[in-house]
Structures are given as structure tokens and as C-alpha cells.
Amino acid sequence: xxxxxxxxxxxxxxxxxxxxxxxxxxxxxxxxxxxxxxxxxxxxxxxxxxxxxxxxxxxxxxxxxxxxxxxxxxxxxxxxxxxxxxxxxxxxxxxxxxxxxxxxxxxxxxxxxxxxxxxxxxxxxxxxxxxxxxxxxxxxxxxxxxxxxxxxxxxxxxxxxxxxxxxxxxxxxxxxxxxxxxxxxxxxxxxxxxxxxxxxxxxxxxxxxxxxxxxxxxxxxxxxxxxxxxxxxxxxxxxxxxxxxxxxxxxxxxxxxxxxxxxxxxxxxxxxxxxxxxxxxxxxxxxxxxxxxxxxxxxxxxxxxxxxxxxxxxxxxxxxxxxxxxxxxxxxxxxxxxxxxxxxxxxxxxxxxxxxxxxxxxxxxxxxxxxxxxxxxxxxxxxxxxxxxxxxxxxxxx
Amino acid sequence: xxxxxxxxxxxxxxxxxxxxxxxxxxxxxxxxxxxxxxxxxxxxxxxxxxxxxxxxxxxxxxxxxxxxxxxxxxx
Numbered sequence: 483x484x485x486x487x488x489x490x491x492x493x494x495x496x497x498x499x500x501x502x503x504x505x506x507x508x509x510x511x512x513x514x515x516x517x518x519x520x521x522x523x524x525x526x527x528x529x530x531x532x533x534x535x536x537x538x539x540x541x542x543x544x545x546x547x548x549x550x551x552x553x554x555x556x557x558x559x560x561x562x563x564x565x566x567x568x569x570x571x572x573x574x575x576x577x578x579x580x581x582x583x584x585x586x587x588x589x590x591x592x593x594x595x596x597x598x599x600x601x602x603x604x605x606x607x608x609x610x611x612x613x614x615x616x617x618x619x620x621x622x623x624x625x626x627x628x629x630x631x632x633x634x635x636x637x638x639x640x641x642x643x644x645x646x647x648x649x650x651x652x653x654x655x656x657x658x659x660x661x662x663x664x665x666x667x668x669x670x671x672x673x674x675x676x677x678x679x680x681x682x683x684x685x686x687x688x689x690x691x692x693x694x695x696x697x698x699x700x701x702x703x704x705x706x707x708x709x710x711x712x713x714x715x716x717x718x719x720x721x722x723x724x725x726x727x728x729x730x731x732x733x734x735x736x737x738x739x740x741x742x743x744x745x746x747x748x749x750x751x752x753x754x755x756x757x758x759x760x761x762x763x764x765x766x767x768x769x770x771x772x773x774x775x776x777x778x779x780x781x782x783x784x785x786x787x788x789x790x791x792x793x794x795x796x797x798x799x800x801x802x803x804x805x806x807x808x809x810x811x812x813x814x815x816x817x818x819x820x821x822x823x824x825x826x827x828x829x830x831x832x833x834x835x836x837x838x839x840x841x842x843x844x845x846x847x848x849x850x851x852x853x854x855x856x857x858x859x860x861x862x863x864x865x866x867x868x869x870x871x872x873x874x875x876x877x878x879x880x
Numbered sequence: 881x882x883x884x885x886x887x888x889x890x891x892x893x894x895x896x897x898x899x900x901x902x903x904x905x906x907x908x909x910x911x912x913x914x915x916x917x918x919x920x921x922x923x924x925x926x927x928x929x930x931x932x933x934x935x936x937x938x939x940x941x942x943x944x945x946x947x948x949x950x951x952x953x954x955x
Contacts, residue, residue, distance in 0.1 A: 551929070645908065698914060700904040700906065701906055704921060745941065747942075747943030799940075804939065826939050858927070
């Protein structure tokens with residue numbers, strides 16, 4: 483898979499190098515389409531846990547996911563000297579999930595045990611450097627066996643005259659369809675294996691607005707505040723999540739058809755001395771399902787020299803449970819809404835690890851187009867027993 | 881929800897006062913540290929898949945520049 487992706491990167495570079503033009507000293511900006519950069523992010527993720535929502539809050543959550551995302555950024559100037567940037571992105575996740583395999587309790591390896599997710603997207607921004615404004619539009623999609631999603635969005639950015647402050651506004655809408663894949667016991671006639679087209683589907687729509695303001699405080703410190711408002715409507719539960727009640731009966735998870743989320747984030751980056759950069763992030767989150775959460779993320783970038791950085795990090799997360807959560811066989815049959823999904827239970831988690839970033843002046847491994855390599859490992863641990871590891875690689879070509 | 885609005889207002893006012901006060905006018909030629917690749921006010925690109933799994937495994941999401949919807953994360 484990785485070999486295939488590298489070949490794809492090579493083809494992209496070769497193809498788009500035909501558009502490239504070297505810049506001149508006269509300040510003239512090319513009106514032809516120019517390849518800015520190509521990014522490839524690959525990651526391997528593995529998790530273990532024993533609170534699967536598919537089996538009602540008990541049972542294995544073992545899961546592996548191999549993800550590859552490639553993006554190609556192109557730019558050109560128009561007659562009014564506005565910069566147009568086009569970003570084409572495509573991602574593929576190949577995952578296997580032991581819990582999804584239990585949609586059919588009798589199967590050793592059912593159709594749900596593994597899947598591929600494909601998610602292409604495009605983004606177009608127009609930057610007017612004289613006015614300090616940027617207008618953007620994007621479209622995205624995601625396809626997997628039981629879920630499809632289409633999204634559109636628009637954004638507007640405005641810089642202050644001295645370029646020390648920037649305001650960004652963003653609006654997005656996602657129109658999703660969830661296939662109604664229920665546990666086999668709840669299907670009429672016991673539920674033999676069926677094709678994707680056999681299932682009915684239900685809509686899940688998300689609408690979000692985002693405002694962010696960034697500010698340079700001095701030569702070493704800059705801050706950003708981000709506020710999102712997210713409204714979701716439609717089928718927000720998953721039909722193959724089982725819930726076992728205190729009278730031993732079982733039904734598919736049921737959650738309200740509307741959810742309002744309010745996250746508020748704060749970022750601060752500080753350049754300490756000549757070799758250390760401190761990166762901090764805090765987020766407060768609250769929604770109308772009763773979930774409140776705090777996230778604190780701290781990272782230090784230690785510059786060994788101008789071209790090599792080591793980036794240890796630690797992230798702490800704490801959340802309360804949603805009002806509708808209860809563990810295996812503790813829900814009352816009279817409940818209007820119910821879930822045993824431990825992702826919505828009360829817990830806190832720690833995520834820590836380190837990364838290495840290489841940006842040699844002559845290119846990585848001496849290749850002038852191979853601009854940057856970043857490798858990062860993280861271990862995630864939740865107080866309710868879920869543990870996972872992730873290793874990610876980012877390659878940038880220019 | 882009233883409590884939420886009050887908290888949000890307080891945090892917004894606090895953040896706004898931080899942004900608006902004690903700022904020094906920094907000229908372009910003084911921004912060599914601010915323009916360092918590690919100083920970008922966003923998550924790293926290499927964190928893209930990390931942010932995805934955190935969105936799936938945790939109830940909270942948003943306000944970090946990542947996606948705010950779309951895609952399932954059902955597993």
C-alpha cells in the first residue's frame with residue numbers, strides 16, 4: 483500500500499512539474515498553474531478494549547486502521563494579481579474491526595469485519611494580498627460500506643493592515659446517509675448476509691459555523707481563539723449498536739435526532755530562546771446531550787539545529803457522560819433514549835508520545851524536491867480500559 | 881444552557897482581553913521566529929489521523945481546525 487502511494491506521489495510530481503515555473507527576481511508572479519507542494523500522510527493505528535458498543539458495552543474493541551492521505555496544492559495568479567490556490571486531497575482508510583464483526587453474532591468473519599473508506603475533497607481559495615482578504619470554497623465526500631457523506635463549505639479571512647491580526651469565518655454543511663444495518667437478531671427472518679443496496683438508509687446532517695481570531699502579541703508569542711457552533715440532525719445513533727436492558731431484553735441504540743455542540747478553543751505558541759517552541763491548546767466543550775469536556779494539549783519543539791526538531795507532547799482529556807448512557811444491562815426499559823457506547827461515557831484519557839521533523843536545506847536524503855519528513859508516535863490510554871497506539875508519517879514534496 | 885452561555889461569555893471576554901491587550905506592533909522583518917514552521921497556529925499535518933481517531937473515541941470535537949462532521953467513525 484505504501485509503495486503504491488509513493489508511486490502515486492511520483493506520478494503527481496512528474497505530471498505537475500510541467501506546470502512549474504521558476505520565480506524571477508523582478509517580482510513578477512506567474513499566471514500559469516504552479517505546483518506548490520504535495521503532502522503524503524500515512525498512519526497505522528491499533529486499539530484494544532473491552533467495551534464494544536456493538537455488543538452492548540461488553541466485548542472486544544480490537545481495531546486496526548491503515549490510513550493514507552495525499553494532497554496536491556497548486557496555485558496561480560489571475561490578471562488582478564489575486565492568488566488562487568487549489569488543493570486536491572484523497573484519503574483511503576483500510577480497517578478491520580473485531581466489534582463490527584459482531585453485528586452477526588454467529589459469524590466468525592462477517593461482511594462487517596473489515597472495510598475501506600475513501601474520502602476525496604477539493605478546496606479553492608482566492609487571496610487578495612493587497613486587501614489582506616481570502617475567500618475559500620470546499621467540497622468533500624466520504625464513502626464506506628454503510629455510510630456516505632457529502633460536504634460543502636465556504637470561508638472568509640481578513641488580515642489587519644500590519645498583518646498582526648487575522649479574523650477567519652467558516653461555514654460548513656455535511657449531508658450524510660447511514661445504512662440501517664441492524665444486529666442480525668433484530669432483522670426479520672434472522673438476517674442472512676446481504677449486499678449494501680439491500681439496506682434502507684436514513685439522513686444525518688451537520689451544519690457548523692466557526693469564528694477564529696489570531697493575534698501576534700510580540701516577536702515571540704502569538705495566540706488564537708476559535709469558537710465553533712455545530713448542529714446535527716437526523717439519525718445520530720448507530721443501528722448496529724446493541725443495548726441490553728435490566729430485564730434482559732435487547733434493542734438497537736436510540737439517541738435524540740438533534741444535537742447542538744459548542745466547542746471553544748484557545749491556542750498559544752511561544753518561541754523560548756533560540757531552540758525551544760512551546761505549543762499549547764485548550765478546549766472547553768459542551769453539548770445539549772449533557773456532555774462536557776476539557777482538553778489540554780502541550781507540545782515542545784526542541785530544535786536540535788535549524789533543520790531537525792524533536793517534538794514530545796502530552797494531551798489530557800476529560801469528559802462527563804451523556805444523559806443517555808448506561809452500562810450493559812442497567813438501562814430501564816422505560817427509557818426514551820439509550821446507549822451503551824463507552825465513547826459517550828464518563829472517562830479521562832492521556833495521549834503522549836514524540837515526533838521528529840527533518841527539513842534539511844538540500845532536501846531529505848539529498849533529494850531537492852523531498853522537502854520535509856516528519857515521524858510521530860503516540861500512546862493513548864483511557865480510564866475505562868481502552869488503549870491504542872498510532873504511528874504517523876508525513877512526507878512533503880515541493 | 882444558561883450556565884453554558886455565561887461560561888462561554890466569560891471565556892470569550894477573557895480570551896478577547898488577552899488578544900486585545902499588551903500587543904506590540906511587530907514589523908515583517910521582525911517575524912523570523914513567528915514565521916518558523918513550528919509556530920503555525922494549527923495542528924500539524926501529521927496529526928490529521930490522530931485527530932480523526934480522537935473524534936471517534938471521544939464525545940467532544942471541534943474548535944481545533946479539523947472537520948466538524950461527515951464520515952462515520954462507526955467502529
